[in-house]
Amino acid sequence: MSDMTPTSGADVKSHVTDGALIQRRRGQIVAAAVELFSRQGYNDTTIIDIARKADVSSGLIYQYFSDKEDILLLSLLDVLDSYKREIPLAIEGLNDPLARFLAALEAYCRVVDQRREATLLAYRSTKSLPGDRRQLIKAHELATNQLIAACLQDCIDQGLCRPVKVELVTYQLVTFAHSWALKYWRLNELCNLDEYVAEGVDFYTHALLTPKGWRRYRKLRPLPAGQAEPNSLP
Amino acid sequence: MSDMTPTSGADVKSHVTDGALIQRRRGQIVAAAVELFSRQGYNDTTIIDIARKADVSSGLIYQYFSDKEDILLLSLLDVLDSYKREIPLAIEGLNDPLARFLAALEAYCRVVDQRREATLLAYRSTKSLPGDRRQLIKAHELATNQLIAACLQDCIDQGLCRPVKVELVTYQLVTFAHSWALKYWRLNELCNLDEYVAEGVDFYTHALLTPKGWRRYRKLRPLPAGQAEPNSLP
Amino acid sequence: MSDMTPTSGADVKSHVTDGALIQRRRGQIVAAAVELFSRQGYNDTTIIDIARKADVSSGLIYQYFSDKEDILLLSLLDVLDSYKREIPLAIEGLNDPLARFLAALEAYCRVVDQRREATLLAYRSTKSLPGDRRQLIKAHELATNQLIAACLQDCIDQGLCRPVKVELVTYQLVTFAHSWALKYWRLNELCNLDEYVAEGVDFYTHALLTPKGWRRYRKLRPLPAGQAEPNSLP
Amino acid sequence: MSDMTPTSGADVKSHVTDGALIQRRRGQIVAAAVELFSRQGYNDTTIIDIARKADVSSGLIYQYFSDKEDILLLSLLDVLDSYKREIPLAIEGLNDPLARFLAALEAYCRVVDQRREATLLAYRSTKSLPGDRRQLIKAHELATNQLIAACLQDCIDQGLCRPVKVELVTYQLVTFAHSWALKYWRLNELCNLDEYVAEGVDFYTHALLTPKGWRRYRKLRPLPAGQAEPNSLP
DNA sequence: AATGAATGAGAATTCATTCAT
């Protein structure tokens, strides 16, 4: 599991009072659960499976989670948190809005690749949560999207990208990244991750960049010597 | 349920011999199952739920399906088949490759919209099938994608679209359509279906069209009088 | 199935009135049932199995039997009847009581061998019948035993056998014959049917014959020339 | 249930790890199962019946047995083990081969009498087990037979019994004992257990003893004063 | 805090039996 607490915002009850212990135990259990849920699905994973993999007793789990659904909630949040954590890391230190935008896109693709099965889990199992828990998940998703949307908005504000509906386009970018996990069974036959990212960059630059944006882009990623612009601007 | 047989390629056993009756009963049961699976998920739907909704006895279901998994398989195929059926309908009679391409995209978005919950079902529940059944689902998905890919290829062949990796871009289009279902909870707050489709058209034309493609596009969809090109070409 | 009506004494209701048809249909169905019950057991044989093997519909069976138990009853009676039919055939024409006794023993062993699986069926499944049906089975068994007991009694009356408790010894003989079926899995590794019968004859003659009985026995089955009495009399 | 572990040789899985507890619970459950299976038959006894009689929950049973068949297996082994346990007890301390032989026969009859219903169970339900489990049952039966066969062989070796095919005759003795259970419904009308045993001894002595054997027999069981030899030697 | 044995409600599946055609 990730090293950050996955409980952000979730109101999950524990019978145990020692905060550090709660952190450690929940981490242990969620790590086991994410792996098993991802591999076998939520319903086909038993509490005993999780307990065995986490190397604790089944009874212990109920001291840190009120029910199985709670484990799922924290498992999903753990996945979403890993997205939310990686993107800022990828863009920190970069000042150019276009560079930040592209870095965010690439970072998202890479974190999805690292947690491919877990990404599928989020798509498959969110509906197993009751409505209010689902809201929490959605809020996390929107927060992550916002990280990307902000980059795009900056590009537009600086005239590097066409004025598009930012959130809609953000969803396209997010979906592009998620698709690497969702359709991995086929995409992996067509290209590797680097090629997939490159294809995405090619696609979104054409879809979004203004002439000014293109000039900036060329500075960021000069063409190799002797190679002509592959997709000539109109 | 749809009016076409959903059994295409699936080897689902029945104890009943009368072919027409099998069609009718399976249709009845799959229709109930798709609705319940979509709403409550595969695992939280019981055979008795399905029987009650289909207005048959629980035992009857086992005369037409060998187990619950079989119902899921035919349910998923029913959804995928509805995609595969609508797209050809939308493009038949159109000759221009670009018109066909755009019509296919729009049709896909509309059929996803009509079967929004069922589309989610496919994402959530395919993994509940055993490997060989899953292959069948994947084959159907690829066949549907091929319908769109062919349109795109034609556009490229005629110099209307940039030469891109056809199957990868097809996946983007497919994912764009699916996202309307996957992220409906948020997208529906941002726009309606028509706007979503328009946004997609705007996006993909910018990403793909050549100058020649743009001229063709203007013939297909002239700007309203007095309105300037919204996103001026670079 | 055997050619004699198996309904002797059983009050099995039929919805059909034509007597000859009842005979034929019941024969057809019981023949199928005996084979299936013998091979798979009563509980693991379904009405549909029987219908399929008898080449009729499952509904038809209920026109000739009131329930599954009824089929079992007639199946068991069919087996017991075949015993009761073969023994008289084997001893008719024989006048000597000892010859009749030995012929009855041998005949019983042979009919058990011919219907080995069906004999097991009787041991396994009689308890599946309700008490009153079971009485009927027992009456048939006693009647068959009586055929043998009468032979033994004659031998005793004529001083060929020791005066023993006739019915108890009869049970020994019956059990000896049945054992060929019950323990076939092992006995068949030790000897063939002829040897088994010979062993039985050897055993029972030693256990039962008087000196007068032995002299009679020697007339019936003279020793091969040059062979001494294998088990010399005391 | 018997006080010895019935698991001899059977590879029955348990989810519980505490060995002593497994012994206790399995004993509890098998005791209930043997009684119910004997009375109602294997198929007509439900897991819930067994649970209720054993005074545990139905779920508990599945912590100690992997399925219903496993309960049957251990139930049958429990019965066979009680045979295998009683015979050695009956002959230990006896040195004379003939005395041992007769004691074994009598002991077998008595243990069958004590577990009459359970003996029937073995005949009725062994076929409900899959082939490999059945082999285990057969091996146990053969091992028990061997205990008797050894006594008989000793008698033959010392010239007390005629040289007969030991295993075949052993099966006769075994069948004689089993018949007390199999045909109890009738035998019990003819005699009590002591008389049945006496009848068996009378029968087998006449069938097997040599003159030397008879002299030994008279020493073991002198005739009551003033009573003539009932079945005078020829 | 931790364990794991025990519980029992719940779900899929089977199959004897009925009955409209």
Add this chain to the structure above:
DNA sequence: GATGAATGAATTCTCATTCAT
């Protein structure tokens, strides 16, 4: 008389959850 589709009660087995130790 014959058919076979339809029924639904009954059964096995699973697993989240509890609680005594």
